[in-house]
Amino acid sequence: MPLTRRAALRTFAAGLIGGGAGLAGHGYAYERLAIRVIETDLAVPGLAPEHAGLRIGFITDLHHSEFLAAQEVTRAADLVLARRPDLIILGGDYVTLRNRRYMEPCAEALAHLTAPHGVFAILGNHDDDRYMPAALAARGLAVLKDARTTLTVRGQPLTLVGIRFWTRRVSELAPLLPGSSATTLLLAHDPRRLVEAAALAVPAVLSGHTHGGQLVLPGLGPLGGRHFPVIAGPGEREGSRIFVSRGIGTVFVPIRVNCPPEVVMLTLRPAMPA
DSSP, X not given: OOOOHHHHXXXXXXXXXXXXXXXXXXXXXXXXXXXXXXXXXXXXXXXXXXXXXXXXXXXXXXXXXXXXXXXXXXXXXXXXXXXXXXXXXEOSOOBSTTOGGGHHHHHHHXXXXXXXXXXXXOOOTTSOSSHHHXXXXXXTOEEOSSEEXXXXXTTEEEEEEEOOTTOOOHHHHGGGSOSSOOEEEEEOSSGGGHHHHHHTTOSEEEEOSSGGGSBEETTTEESSOTTSSOSSEEEEEXXXXXXXXXXXXXXXXXXXXXXXXXXXXXXXXXXXXX
C-alpha cells in the first residue's frame, strides 16, 4: 500500500526527533515561520491583451492554529499588501481540522486586505461550509463556493470560478464555467483539479493544498504529496496552466524542511503558442 501524505510526514518527523533533532528544531523554530515572497509570471492561454501585467496576490493554507499565531496570518497579509496587487486570492485552509476556535481570529487577521479589483476566497478541505465562509464574508471578503464572478478589468471581462474541495467531476465543474470567451481563472484548493480543468479547456488554475511537500529531502524530494500533478510552482497539462503555492502553515507536524512558507505575487502574461 502506498504511503499516505499524513503517514509520510509523521514517519519522517518521528525520525527527525529520534535522530535529527537539530534539523527538526530548525524546521520548527525557524523555517516554518520564514515567509518568503515569490514574484513570478503566470502564462495564461488566450489572455486578453488588456489583462497582460495584471498582478494577483495569492495567499493559501494559513492553518491558523496553536502552531501558527494570528500575527503570522497578519504578516502574510501585510507582505502581499505591500506589493500593491490588483487582485487578491485566498486559497483555502484557513484553520486546521475545522477548528472553530481559530476561524474568527483568522478572518479578522485578513480583514484589512484590499485590492482595486477585490479580494476573493475559496475553501479548503480543513474548512467547514458554514462558519469559516461566514467569518470571511462578515469582513467583506467574497467567498466563492462552487460559484463564479466576472470582473471588468481594464475594460475586459475576467471570470473567477471558485470551487469547493469536494467538487471534483467534470460534470460538476462544467456548469460553473462562463459561456463567453472571457479569460477564466479556476480557483481550486486541490491541484488535482488540473485534470478536469484541462478536460474543460480552462486556461489557468490557482491551487495550494500540498504545502510544497512540507518536508523536502535532498535526493528524495517531497515526502508527502507525490500523487499530485504539480506539488509546487508552475505546471501544465494539455494546454491548461497551473500555479501551486507552498502556502503558509503546516499540518500533521509543525515543521518545514527545505520548503519555506510563501505568499505569491503572480503577474499574468499571455502564453506563447506551442
